[in-house]
Amino acid sequence: MKILRISALLALVSFFSAPAIAGTLEDVQARGFVKCGVTTGLLGFAAPDDSGNWKGFDVDVCRAVAAAVFGDSSKVEFTTTTGKTRFPTLASGEIDVLARNTTWTFSRDVDLGFEFIGINYYDGQGFLIPASLGVASATDLDGASVCIQTGTTTELNLADFFRANSISYESIPVETNDEARENLFAGRCDVYTTDASGLAATAAQADNPADWILLPEIISKEPLGPLVRHGDHVWGDIVRWSLNTMIIAEEKGLTSNNLDTKLAMNNDPEIFRLTGKEGEYGAMFGLSNDFGYNIIKQVGNYGEVFERNVGLKTPLKLARGLNAPWTDGGLLYSPPFR
Ligand SMILES: N[C@@H](CCC(=O)N[C@@H](CS)C(=O)NCC(=O)O)C(=O)O
Numbered sequence: 001m002k003i004l005r006i007s008a009l010l011a012l013v014s015f016f017s018a019p020a021i022a023g024t025l026e027d028v029q030a031r032g033f034v035k036c037g038v039t040t041g042l043l044g045f046a047a048p049d050d051s052g053n054w055k056g057f058d059v060d061v062c063r064a065v066a067a068a069v070f071g072d073s074s075k076v077e078f079t080t081t082t083g084k085t086r087f088p089t090l091a092s093g094e095i096d097v098l099a100r101n102t103t104w105t106f107s108r109d110v111d112l113g114f115e116f117i118g119i120n121y122y123d124g125q126g127f128l129i130p131a132s133l134g135v136a137s138a139t140d141l142d143g144a145s146v147c148i149q150t151g152t153t154t155e156l157n158l159a160d161f162f163r164a165n166s167i168s169y170e171s172i173p174v175e176t177n178d179e180a181r182e183n184l185f186a187g188r189c190d191v192y193t194t195d196a197s198g199l200a201a202t203a204a205q206a207d208n209p210a211d212w213i214l215l216p217e218i219i220s221k222e223p224l225g226p227l228v229r230h231g232d233h234v235w236g237d238i239v240r241w242s243l244n245t246m247i248i249a250e251e252k253g254l255t256s257n258n259l260d261t262k263l264a265m266n267n268d269p270e271i272f273r274l275t276g277k278e279g280e281y282g283a284m285f286g287l288s289n290d291f292g293y294n295i296i297k298q299v300g301n302y303g304e305v306f307e308r309n310v311g312l313k314t315p316l317k318l319a320r321g322l323n324a325p326w327t328d329g330g331l332l333y334s335p336p337f338r
Pocket of ligand 1 (some may be wrong): 038039040041082083102103149152153154175176194195197222224
């Protein structure tokens with residue numbers, strides 16, 4: 001039902017605003033910056049710093065696309081979106097790409113008419129509670145009030161989990177992570193459930209993070225990735241290979257700092273292709289051949305982006321886990337650059 005309603009809404013939005021189906025790259029180039037949809041603010045993923053500059057893991061995906069298209073990672077305009085507004089905002093052409101911890105699902109991909117270009121964070125849904133609640137497992141949450149963000153996969157997984165365990169809950173719907181955090185900290189809900197990375201971001205903002213506990217259950221797969229509209233393959237390829245470039249750069253040991261030295265001292269043909277020293281790869285989708293060099297130099301490799309935004313030395317303190325390269329036992333695996 002819900003999915004049907006959303007697709008009907010999207011069809012309407014598309015009809016009235018008639019976004020360009022192809023030609024996104026030309027539109028972006030003519031405008032001079034990429035329009036990127038992000039969250040309303042989620043520490044580590046997309047949030048403005050004290051000077052108003054957007055920072056975060058999803059923000060860096062947008063910056064990589066800008067570095068690829070313009071050779072300048074600053075050429076991005078950020079649009080905030082909620083769980084509910086993100087899809088109509090992308091469908092209407094108001095943004096060129098959505099990078100907003102969005103889970104890749106069948107119905108979003110097929111029915112809503114979007115193209116997920118990859119996965120930039122492998123996540124799963126968890127539960128955050130105050131230690132004082134004295135609960136050790138999510139199966140003990142019978143009768144709990146649960147803060148839940150609307151328009152998300154979280155809503156649907158929560159219903160499935162409680163039903164499968166024959167327990168009940170009272171839903172406290174919220175529109176944004178800020179609202180969920182305020183409600184949780186004020187005791188207006190017993191539990192907050194969302195992607196575990198979002199829970200880490202939320203707990204990090206508590207006066208005393210140790211007062212908050214992540215329950216052991218991870219109840220879903222949440223492969224989070226950037227998406228574009230169906231129908232513009234060139235643009236989809238540009239966003240996909242901007243992300244892949246960061247993943248391959250980590251695999252090859254290229255960082256924003258060592259890039260020039262490594263290039264001067266290296267004989268690896270894939271590194272030459274990736275950075276535009278050899279081949280005409282950028283030209284294949286209408287970009288400069290050094291698009292990969294610009295991404296790595298200005299934004300960094302995937303590992304750098306992970307560590308500076310959400311890694312162990314940040315308030316979120318997230319370990320690489322599934323988000324390690326396949327060569328280190330994780331799931332990050334880009335097709336080859338050739
Ligand atoms: N991955 C899920 C949940 C995404 C989601 O909305 N997560 C929350 C909490 S992690 C969020 O990003 N909130 C940011 C905001 O409120 O703008 C989905 O795609 O539906």
